[in-house]
Amino acid sequence: xxxxxxxxxxxxxxxxxxxxxxxxxxxxxxxxxxxxxxxxxxxxxxxxxxxxxxxxxxxxxxxxxxxxxxxxxxxxxxxxxxxxxxxxxxxxxxxxxxxxxxxxxxxxxxxxxxxxxxxxxxxxxxxxxxxxxxxxxxxxxxxxxxxxxxxxxxxxxxxxxxxxxxxxxxxxxxxxxxxxxxxxxxxxxxxxxxxxxxxxxxxxxxxxxxxxxxxxxxxxx
Amino acid sequence: xxxxxxxxxxxxxxxxxxxxxxxxxxxxxxxxxxxxxxxxxxxxxxxxxxxxxxxxxxxxxxxxxxxxxxxxxxxxxxxxxxxxxxxxxxxxxxxxxxxxxxxxxxxxxxxxxxxxxxxxxxxxxxxxxxxxxxxxxxxxxxxxxxxxxxxxxxxxxxxxxxxxxxxxxxxxxxxxxxxxxxxxxxxxxxxxxxxxxxxxxxxxxxxxxxxxxxxxxxxxx
DNA sequence: TCAATAGTGTCTATAAGACACTATGCC
DNA sequence: GGCATAGTGTCTTATAGACACTATTGA
Numbered sequence: 315x316x317x318x319x320x321x322x323x324x325x326x327x328x329x330x331x332x333x334x335x336x337x338x339x340x341x342x343x344x345x346x347x348x349x350x351x352x353x354x355x356x357x358x359x360x361x362x363x364x365x366x367x368x369x370x371x372x373x374x375x376x377x378x379x380x381x382x383x384x385x386x387x388x389x390x391x392x393x394x395x396x397x398x399x400x401x402x403x404x405x406x407x408x409x410x411x412x413x414x415x416x417x418x419x420x421x422x423x424x425x426x427x428x429x430x431x432x433x434x435x436x437x438x439x440x441x442x443x444x445x446x447x448x449x450x451x452x453x454x455x456x457x458x459x460x461x462x463x464x465x466x467x468x469x470x471x472x473x474x475x476x477x478x479x480x481x482x483x484x485x486x487x488x489x490x491x492x493x494x495x496x497x498x499x500x501x502x503x504x505x506x507x508x509x510x511x512x513x514x515x516x517x518x519x520x521x522x523x524x525x526x527x528x529x530x531x532x533x534x535x
Numbered sequence: 536x537x538x539x540x541x542x543x544x545x546x547x548x549x550x551x552x553x554x555x556x557x558x559x560x561x562x563x564x565x566x567x568x569x570x571x572x573x574x575x576x577x578x579x580x581x582x583x584x585x586x587x588x589x590x591x592x593x594x595x596x597x598x599x600x601x602x603x604x605x606x607x608x609x610x611x612x613x614x615x616x617x618x619x620x621x622x623x624x625x626x627x628x629x630x631x632x633x634x635x636x637x638x639x640x641x642x643x644x645x646x647x648x649x650x651x652x653x654x655x656x657x658x659x660x661x662x663x664x665x666x667x668x669x670x671x672x673x674x675x676x677x678x679x680x681x682x683x684x685x686x687x688x689x690x691x692x693x694x695x696x697x698x699x700x701x702x703x704x705x706x707x708x709x710x711x712x713x714x715x716x717x718x719x720x721x722x723x724x725x726x727x728x729x730x731x732x733x734x735x736x737x738x739x740x741x742x743x744x745x746x747x748x749x750x751x752x753x754x755x756x
Numbered sequence: 757t758c759a760a761t762a763g764t765g766t767c768t769a770t771a772a773g774a775c776a777c778t779a780t781g782c783c
Numbered sequence: 784g785g786c787a788t789a790g791t792g793t794c795t796t797a798t799a800g801a802c803a804c805t806a807t808t809g810a
Contacts, residue, residue, distance in 0.1 A: 322545055322584060324627065361616075363543060363625035369616045392611055393629050395582075395590040404584035406545065406629070408614050470789070485773060487791070492772095512787040513780040533754060533771075691762070706800055708764070713799095733760040734807040754798075 323405035326373040327358035327438070329391070329445040330381065330412045332425065333462050336478040338449075339425040340442050342432075343380050349401050350435040354424065356442070357381055358407065373410040381423050385412035386526055387461040391445050399437050407436070411445045413461035453479045457498040457529040460520055466502050468515035469493065476535060484535070496529040497521070544626035547594040548579035548659070550612070550666040551602065551633045553646065554683050557699040559670075560646035561663050563653075564601050570622050571656040575645065577663070578602055579628065594631040602644050606633035607747055608682040612666050620658050628657070632666045634682035674700045678719040678750040681741055687723050689736035690714065697756060705756070717750040718742070 330341040342354040357380035359372075366372035374388055388410055395406035419425065426432065428446050431439050452458045459475045460467070473489055493499055500521040508514030551562040563575040578601035580593075587593035595609055609631055616627035640646065647653065649667050652660050673679045680696045681688070694710055714720055721742040729735030 322543075322582065324543055324545055361543065361625075361627070363618065367617055369614050369627060390613055393590050393614060395629075396588055397584065404582075406582070406590060408616075408627070468789090485775085486789090487775085488771095488773060490790075508781085510788075511782045513782085513789050515789055689762090706802085707762090708766095708802085709798095709800060711763075729808085731761075732809045734762050734809090736762055 321403050323360075323400055323402055325358050325360050325405065325407040326369055326376055326410060327356045327407050327436075327441065328373050328377045328388075328410050328412055329356060329442055330377065330383065330385065330414065331428070331446070331449060331462070332414050332416050333475060333478055334416055334425055334427075336474065338428045338446060338479065340428050340431070340446075341381055341383075341419070341423050342426055342434075343423055345435075353435055354426075354432050355435055356438045358436075369408040370410065373408070377412060382420050383412075383414060383417070385414050385461070387414075387458070388412045391441075391448060394437055394441060405436075409441050409445065411449065413449070413458070415462060415464040450479060450481075452528075453535070455531050455534045457496050457520075457524065460498060466517050466519050468517060469499075470515050472518075480535075489535070492531060492535055496531055498524055498529045542624050544581075544621055544623060546579050546581055546626065546628040547590055547597055547631060548577045548628050548657075548662065549594050549598045549609075549631050549633055550577060550663055551598065551604065551606065551635065552649070552667070552670060552683070553635050553637050554696060554699055555637055555646055555648075557695065559649045559667060559700065561649050561652070561667075562602055562604075562640070562644050563647055563655075564644055566656075574656055575647075575653050576656055577659045579657075590629040591631065594629070598633060603641050604633075604635060604638070606635050606682070608679070609633045612662075612669060615658055615662060626657075630662050630666070632670065634670070634679070636683060636685040671700060671702075673749075674756070676752050676755045678717050678741075678745065681719060687738050687740050689738060690720075691736050693739075701756075710756070713752060713756055717752055719745055719750045 331338055333339070341357065343357050345351050345353050345355050357376055359376045361369060361372045366375060370388065370390060377383055377385065391409040391411050393406055393408050397404045399405055428442060431442060449458065453476065459479050460472065462475050462479070463472055469490060473484065473486060477484055498520060499518040502517040502519050504514070504517050552559055554560070562578065564578050566572050566574050566576050578597055580597045582590060582593045587596060591609065591611060598604055598606065612630040612632050614627055614629050618625045620626055649663060652663060670679065674697065680700050681693065683696050683700070684693055690711060694705065694707060698705055719741060720739040723738040723740050725735065725738050
C-alpha cells in the first residue's frame with residue numbers, strides 16, 4: 315500500500331462562537347488567498363506537520379493566527395469531506411468549535427449572528443449550523459455555556475447565557491440546584507465595588523479541575 | 536497557500552462492534568501490508584478520492600472490503616492524528632464505528648472482547664476504548680443498541696442487549712414504557728413457529744424512518 | 757393444569773417546575 | 784423605608800423504579 319495521494323487537501327476549520335446582545339454569533343475572517351479570496355469564511359488552514367502535534371493543535375494555531383484568540387474551550391466537531399466542496403479537488407477538513415466571552419476583536423474578524431449568515435464557501439454555512447445545533451444540545455445537559463462567560467461571573471449572568479443559548483426560559487430556583495449538582499461553581503470574593511443600586515450578586519469562577527472541560531448532568535439543565 | 540504536503544497520511548478506520556455471549560466484541564483483521572504486516576488491527580485503509588464520496592463512504596468501502604459486512608449503522612467517531620502514531624510519518628485517521636448483529640464472519644476476521652484486547656498498533660486500542668465509551672453513553676439515552684439485534688427482534692431480546700451494553704439491570708416495565716416513548720418499534724407478524732414451550736414474544740422491527748438513524752430520549756433509558 | 761416466559765398495573769420515591777417568599781445592598 | 788435584584792422554601796406534578804400481578808403458549 316502506498317502513501318495517500320498528494321492531491322488530497324487536508325485542512326482544519328474553527329467555528330468560534332460568542333454571545334452578543336444575547337444571541338450567538340460566529341467569527342468570520344476575510345480569505346487572504348484563492349480560492350474565494352476576499353470572501354468571508356471560517357478561520358481555517360492547512361495542517362502543518364512540522365508545527366502541529368495534532369489536528370486540534372492545528373486548529374488552535376489557526377485560530378490564534380487568524381483571530382488572535384486563545385479559547386479556553388476548543389473541541390473537535392467532526393470532518394467534512396468529498397470531491398466537490400473545494401474547487402481544487404478532493405478535500406477533508408476537521409471542523410472544531412470554540413466558545414469565548416465577548417471581547418475586543420481584530421479588524422480582520424467580523425461577528426455574524428448565526429441565524430443570518432452571508433454566503434459562505436466550502437459548506438461553511440452547513441458546518442456552522444451543525445455546530446450550533448451541537449452546542450445547543452450539549453448546553454442542555456452540561457456546563458458548556460460557562461465558556462461564553464468571562465472568567466468571573468455571577469449566577470444571574472450565567473442564567474441569561476443559558477437562556478440565550480437554549481432559547482427558552484429557565485426557572486431560577488431549579489437552575490441553581492442544577493448548577494450545585496454540576497459542581498461547576500467556585501466562590502470568588504469581590505474586590506471591586508458592584509455598580510447597581512441593589513443587592514450585588516455573588517461572583518463565581520470555574521474550579522480548576524473543570525477548566526477546559528465539561529461537567530455533565532444525566533437529567534439535563 | 537499551497538496544497539497540503541504530500542507526506543501527510545490520511546486514512547479511515549472502523550471499529551465494528553457486535554455482541555457475543557452478551558459481551559461487546561470488536562472485529563479485528565490481520566494487516567496485509569507493512570507496517571505491522573501480519574498483526575491484528577482495526578479494518579482501515581487510505582481514502583480513495585476516485586472512488587469515495589466522503590470519509591464515511593471510504594469507511595463503508597474499507598469495511599466491506601476487509602470484512603464483507605455492510606452495517607446498517609455507521610457513524611463517524613472522530614479523528615486521531617499526530618507525528619508519532621504511524622511510523623511512516625504525520626498521520627490523520629478518521630475513526631468510524633459500526634454495530635451489527637452477530638453473524639458469520641470471514642476467516643480473516645476475529646472477534647475480541649473489548650475488555651481483553653491484544654496489542655494493537657496505531658493507537659487502535661485507545662480508539663476502541665473511546666468508541667466503546669461513546670457507544671455505552673449513547674445507548675443510555677437512545678435506540679442505538681437495536682443495531683446489535685437482527686432485523687426482527689423481540690423486546691426481551693432487546694432488553695438483554697441493552698443490559699449487556701450498559702452493564703446494568705433494567706426493570707422490564709420501565710424499559711417497555713421507554714421503548715414506546717422512543718417510537719422505535721413496529722409490530723411484525725410471526726410467520727415461523729416459535730420454539731420454546733411457553734408464551735412467544737411479539738416480534739418487532741425498526742420502522743422505516745429510523746433505519747440507519749437513532750431515536751433519542753431526553754431522560755435516558 | 758403446569759411450567760415458563762411475556763407483558764401490565766400500581767404504589768412509592770425522587771426530581772422537576774412553579775411561584776411566592778425572604779435577603780441584601782444602595783439610595 | 785423603598786426599590787431593585789439576589790437568593791430560598793415549599794407545594795404540586797411528572798417521571799422513574801420496584802414489584803406483584805395477569806396473560807399466553809406448548810406440553
